[in-house]
Amino acid sequence: MLKINNLHASVEDKGILKGINLEVKAGEVHAIMGPNGSGKSTLASVIAGKEEYEVKQGEILLDEENIDELAAEERAHKGIFLSFQYPVEIPGVSVTNFMKTAINETRKAKGLGDMPAKDMLKLIREKSEMLEIDRKFLSRSLNEGFSGGEKKRNEIFQMAMLEPKLAILDETDSGLDIDALRIVANGVNKLKSKDNAVIVITHYQRLLDYIVPDFVHVLYNGKIVKSGTKELAHELEEKGYDWIKEEVNV
Numbered sequence: 001m002l003k004i005n006n007l008h009a010s011v012e013d014k015g016i017l018k019g020i021n022l023e024v025k026a027g028e029v030h031a032i033m034g035p036n037g038s039g040k041s042t043l044a045s046v047i048a049g050k051e052e053y054e055v056k057q058g059e060i061l062l063d064e065e066n067i068d069e070l071a072a073e074e075r076a077h078k079g080i081f082l083s084f085q086y087p088v089e090i091p092g093v094s095v096t097n098f099m100k101t102a103i104n105e106t107r108k109a110k111g112l113g114d115m116p117a118k119d120m121l122k123l124i125r126e127k128s129e130m131l132e133i134d135r136k137f138l139s140r141s142l143n144e145g146f147s148g149g150e151k152k153r154n155e156i157f158q159m160a161m162l163e164p165k166l167a168i169l170d171e172t173d174s175g176l177d178i179d180a181l182r183i184v185a186n187g188v189n190k191l192k193s194k195d196n197a198v199i200v201i202t203h204y205q206r207l208l209d210y211i212v213p214d215f216v217h218v219l220y221n222g223k224i225v226k227s228g229t230k231e232l233a234h235e236l237e238e239k240g241y242d243w244i245k246e247e248v249n250v
């Protein structure tokens with residue numbers, strides 16, 4: 001589904017990613033871990049196509065198609081979802097109405113008309129029940145006065161509604177408490193299927209107690225220096241990132 005070859009990327013002319021190779025297949029959950037400043041959020045942003053980041057070398061393929069030239073919006077329409085993509089507060093626009101607009105925009109990009117109201121309601125009901133989101137929450141103004149947990153709930157709801165092919169959740173600096181961790185983890189676990197893939201970016205091993213990744217990668221100084229299974233996350237928790245430094249001699 002996603003294939004990244006020798007990716008080098010810069011922000012403000014500073015080289016951040018220094019040769020990333022990564023393959024994510026449908027049905028897989030990958031965790032990307034690494035110390036602060038190693039380039040995790042940069043990698044997420046580059047995949048999603050954020051403008052501030054410049055690809056200097058290498059390529060990103062989605063279903064074998066090179067997406068380097070596509071704008072963030074077009075990538076979103078192709079099914080790439082990045083958490084915090086819609087962090088805006090919009091007073092007077094409810095969580096539900098915002099989602100309706102987002103879904104219809106995606107449909108429009110594919111040459112489809114608006115989703116019939118009946119189908120939309122059904123989809124909203126289905127997804128909110130699955131994620132145990134109550135109606136009151138759905139009618140609240142988008143992001144206005146949301147707590148950390150509510151922001152997470154909203155994000156997971158967006159992900160559930162948009163049914164992305166590839167979801168990237170960047171959980172580094174969101175100060176996740178246990179509730180928020182559970183919301184994210186439940187969402188990912190419920191939404192994963194054989195047809196989609198998830199990349200979870202986290203600084204902490206804790207989240208991976210709830211989401212069981214198929215693969216864990218350690219990003220260090222702009223490179224993936226080690227890959228493994230969930231045991232690698234435990235090893236990191238135990239030994240810390242300095243261990244990686246010695247291990248891989250960087």
Ligand SMILES: Nc1ncnc2c1ncn2[C@@H]1O[C@H](COP(=O)(O)OP(=O)(O)O)[C@@H](O)[C@H]1O
Nearest residue numbers: 011012016035036037038039040041042043052
């Ligand atoms: N928009 C930006 N402008 C300037 N520097 C940035 C920007 N985004 C990231 N960086 C720099 O890139 C490096 C990697 O950052 P980041 O990808 O956020 O790391 P991580 O998510 O692993 O903590 C840091 O040195 C950071 O200061």
Ligand SMILES: [Mg+2]
Nearest residue numbers: 040041172173
């Ligand atoms: Mg980060």
